[in-house]
Amino acid sequence: xxxxxxxxxxxxxxxxxxxxxxxxxxxxxxxxxxxxxxxxxxxxxxxxxxxxxxxxxxxxxxxxxxxxxxxxxxxxxxxxxxxxxxxxxxxxxxxxxxxxxxxxxxxxxxxxxxxxxxxxxxxxxxxxxxxxxxxxxxxxxxxxxxxxxxxxxxxxxxxxxxxxxxxxxxxxxxxxxxxxxxxxxxxxxxxxxxxxxxxxxxxxxxxxxxxxxxxxxxxxxxxxxxxxxxxxxxxxxxxxxxxxxxxxxxxxxxxxxxxxxxxxxxxxxxxxxxxxxxxxxxxxxxxxxxxxxxxxxxxxxxxxxxxxxxxxxxxxxxxxxxxxxxxxxxxxxxxxxxxxxx
Amino acid sequence: xxxxxxxxxxxxxxxxxxxxxxxxxxxxxxxxxxxxxxxxxxxxxxxxxxxxxxxxxxxxxxxxxxxxxxxxxxxxxxxxxxxxxxxxxxxxxxxxxxxxxxxxxxxxxxxxxxxxxxxxxxxxxxxxxxxxxxxxxxxxxxxxxxxxxxxxxxxxxxxxxxxxxxxxxxxxxxxxxxxxxxxxxxxxxxxxxxxxxxxxxxxxxxxxxxxxxxxxxxxxxxxxxxxxxxxxxxxxxxxxxxxxxxxxxxxxxxxxxxxxxxxxxxxxxxxxxxxxxxxxxxxxxxxxxxxxxxxxxxxxx
Numbered sequence: 001x002x003x004x005x006x007x008x009x010x011x012x013x014x015x016x017x018x019x020x021x022x023x024x025x026x027x028x029x030x031x032x033x034x035x036x037x038x039x040x041x042x043x044x045x046x047x048x049x050x051x052x053x054x055x056x057x058x059x060x061x062x063x064x065x066x067x068x069x070x071x072x073x074x075x076x077x078x079x080x081x082x083x084x085x086x087x088x089x090x091x092x093x094x095x096x097x098x099x100x101x102x103x104x105x106x107x108x109x110x111x112x113x114x115x116x117x118x119x120x121x122x123x124x125x126x127x128x129x130x131x132x133x134x135x136x137x138x139x140x141x142x143x144x145x146x147x148x149x150x151x152x153x154x155x156x157x158x159x160x161x162x163x164x165x166x167x168x169x170x171x172x173x174x175x176x177x178x179x180x181x182x183x184x185x186x187x188x189x190x191x192x193x194x195x196x197x198x199x200x201x202x203x204x205x206x207x208x209x210x211x212x213x214x215x216x217x218x219x220x221x222x223x224x225x226x227x228x229x230x231x232x233x234x235x236x237x238x239x240x241x242x243x244x245x246x247x248x249x250x251x252x253x254x255x256x257x258x259x260x261x262x263x264x265x266x267x268x269x270x271x272x273x274x275x276x277x278x279x280x281x282x283x284x285x286x287x288x289x290x291x292x293x294x295x296x297x298x299x300x301x302x303x304x305x306x307x308x309x310x311x312x313x314x315x316x317x318x319x320x321x322x323x324x325x326x327x328x329x330x331x332x333x334x335x336x337x338x339x340x341x342x
Numbered sequence: 343x344x345x346x347x348x349x350x351x352x353x354x355x356x357x358x359x360x361x362x363x364x365x366x367x368x369x370x371x372x373x374x375x376x377x378x379x380x381x382x383x384x385x386x387x388x389x390x391x392x393x394x395x396x397x398x399x400x401x402x403x404x405x406x407x408x409x410x411x412x413x414x415x416x417x418x419x420x421x422x423x424x425x426x427x428x429x430x431x432x433x434x435x436x437x438x439x440x441x442x443x444x445x446x447x448x449x450x451x452x453x454x455x456x457x458x459x460x461x462x463x464x465x466x467x468x469x470x471x472x473x474x475x476x477x478x479x480x481x482x483x484x485x486x487x488x489x490x491x492x493x494x495x496x497x498x499x500x501x502x503x504x505x506x507x508x509x510x511x512x513x514x515x516x517x518x519x520x521x522x523x524x525x526x527x528x529x530x531x532x533x534x535x536x537x538x539x540x541x542x543x544x545x546x547x548x549x550x551x552x553x554x555x556x557x558x559x560x561x562x563x564x565x566x567x568x569x570x571x572x573x574x575x576x577x578x579x580x581x582x583x584x585x586x587x588x589x590x591x592x593x594x595x596x597x598x599x600x601x602x603x604x605x606x607x608x609x610x611x612x613x614x615x616x617x618x619x620x621x622x623x624x625x626x627x628x629x630x631x632x633x634x635x636x637x638x639x640x641x642x643x
Binding site: 038040041043044045047048049050051052053054055056058059061062065066069118119120121122123125126127129130131139142143144145146148149150151152153154156157161162205208212236237238239241259262263265266267268269273293294297298301302304307310313314317320321324325327328329331332 | 360364365367368370371372374375376377378379381382383385386388389390392393443444445447448450451452454455456460461463464466467468469470471472473474475476477478479480481482484485486488489490506509510513537538539540542543563566567568569570573574595598599602613614617620621624625628
């Protein structure tokens with residue numbers, strides 16, 4: 001196998017060796033080039049390294065600035081930041097907590113994930129294993145088309161079209177399964193569907209293309225000899241998928257779902273347009289209203305003027321940042337061992 | 343003896359019929375998997391049909407692409423999205439001008455130079471940055487630009503927030519493209535005694551150029567639809583503003599969000615018209631990206 005093949009066939013994330021190989025080359029070259037002092041090389045090296053550093057610095061700065069802007073407000077907070085559901089920054093006295101925002105954010109994102117994961121898995125299998133080769137490409141574009149729809153349009157559709165349309169379903173769920181906390185009466189009216197349930201469904205639709213595209217790539221990399229081996233042993237198509245494609249792509253699929261979860265946690269405008277504001281605390285029901293971290297911040301954005309009230313929202317933003325940071329780090333650590341094996 | 347057995351053509355009893363259970367499970371899986379795809383098409387078709395049916399009339403009105411909403415009353419069927427279209431494109435282009443060079447250089451660092459802890463940290467941070475929610479990026483620019491430096495809200499602040507969202511996408515796609523460049527090309531260049539930086543600039547980058555352009559267009563398409571930064575970092579304006587450093591500037595998402603609170607029929611037509619325009623704009627950028635990549639993919643042979 002030529003080196004080119006090796007480089008090309010190596011999946012992303014496995015390039016450390018290539019990197020060190022090339023690095024080694026660079027070193028030799030530098031040693032030789034030491035005397036003439038290739039200025040161009042050194043300038044270029046610094047330039048690219050600085051650009052890489054910009055990204056590292058950006059993340060550090062995001063955490064740092066959000067923190068220093070949030071701390072004064074957190075110190076001035078007259079209630080418990082973690083357990084209070086009110087978010088009152090008006091009238092001079094700060095009393096804000098993130099309980100309800102956390103509940104609404106997590107409930108809507110998890111609902112979206114539960115709905116989107118099996119469907120995305122199905123789509124990825126359909127596109128890579130089941131769909132006729134000639135059509136798979138076109139079908140793939142269709143799913144990608146969903147990703148081309150901006151979230152503000154999803155918000156419009158969710159609140160003006162989908163919400164009213166699935167209101168009867170919500171009423172039925174509420175009436176039939178109301179004894180179960182997740183489906184009990186919420187703190188906003190069911191009319192119009194401005195609740196977590198609708199938001200979760202819309203988020204699920206937004207996650208489909210994200211989870212599908214990553215999962216599809218992983219499934220496509222299933223070793224062909226494993227697939228052919230399974231088929232040669234007399235496995236049916238489903239048995240082949242279950243014994244080769246799914247075990248091979250499992251970690252990639254979970255990592256993709258975590259990436260989707262991170263996206264859902266931070267989704268702003270669609271959720272802001274859909275959810276009705278609530279005046280009482282959340283009861284952990286899908287039929288609650290309220291706001292997520294992101295939608296709360298966006299809804300108050302026009303009133304950012306005084307440092308202390310603004311800091312309260314920045315504190316909420318900091319929590320969201322940490323939440324997505326953790327979710328993405330987990331996604332990465334799940335995806336990584338798989339890549340090393342491949 | 344075995345050979346004679348093998349020479350005989352296989353007869354039906356050799357291949358056992360599948361048991362009903364296995365057959366049923368296989369069919370069930372096929373049905374479920376196809377169903378999943380069909381389920382995904384429902385919201386897609388539903389959403390696109392809604393937007394087209396409710397919005398096409400706005401797009402064919404003569405003033406839509408040539409006039410702003412200056413002096414137009416909320417319930418008046420007049421004016422257009424000229425100012426918002428300009429705002430969207432201006433903010434996205436300024437963002438691209440900053441993000442694309444940094445992104446390409448960072449990708450070159452990761453592919454050609456990066457090793458050791460710094461490269462690993464950078465890769466990790468690119469992943470984290472790609473997961474940063476747009477509202478957090480907007481808040482950060484607010485905390486830095488407006489609350490610390492004391493500058494006014496402006497379209498440029500929006501562009502800066504968009505840079506944070508665009509950078510990781512550019513780095514990722516650019517990195518992938520650079521890794522596809524055959525190693526022989528680099529070696530051939532080194533063998534001719536050409537310095538590494540010149541090899542990268544004159545050999546590696548041109549080879550990967552089309553892929554990089556495609557990736558940047560896709561990143562641009564994603565940034566066009568971002569709404570959170572414009573809510574936090576710039577004000578709404580009814581009329582055109584060409585200056586990205588000063589004053590309010592409307593972009594398409596902000597236009598939609600603002601008209602969303604306008605309950606009149608004219609407002610409804612405007613939001614769906616703007617939504618259709620935005621989708622078409624994003625699709626146009628995606629299409630350009632696809633065409634570029636189709637016409638000049640890296641020759642891996």
